[in-house]
Amino acid sequence: MCGGGITPQGFDCSGFIYALHRALDYYIPRDAQDQFANGYPVAPENLAAGDLVFFAREHGTGEIHHVGVYAGNGKMLHAPKPGAAVQLAPLTGKLAPEYVGARRFWQ
Known part of the structure; x- marks a missing residue:
């Protein structure tokens, strides 16, 4: 699970x-x-740059295991794992079947 790691390793x-x-x-x-569990829910058609996009196990019905920030044009910025560089990735990539929703923390 993605649990808030902020270390010298990344x-x-x-x-x-x-x-x-x-x-x-x-x-x-x-x-x-x-x-x-927080923020304002955002429908997929209303995604804006800066919204958080979430992914869950069991094809989006289980435990949240990943989060990225929507960058626009169907892409997100995310840290795939500690020690790896932050990446720009398509939302239609390998995580797509696990998409569970989006949240906005700014207005």
Whole structure:
């Protein structure tokens, strides 16, 4: 599970999202599950750059395991694992079947 890692070895997914928001003076929960439980729900057709996109096990019905930030044009920025570079990836990629929803923490 993506659990808020912010270490010298790098970010995990929710740690990246948490640090990004802190740098912009937005305070959000640190773990992906808690991030998903908060914020304003956003329908897929209303996604805007900066919205958080979440992915869950069991084809989007189980435990939240990944979060990215929507970058626009059907892509997200995400930290795939600690130690790996932050990547720009399509929402239609390998995580697509696990998409569970989006949240907005800014208005």
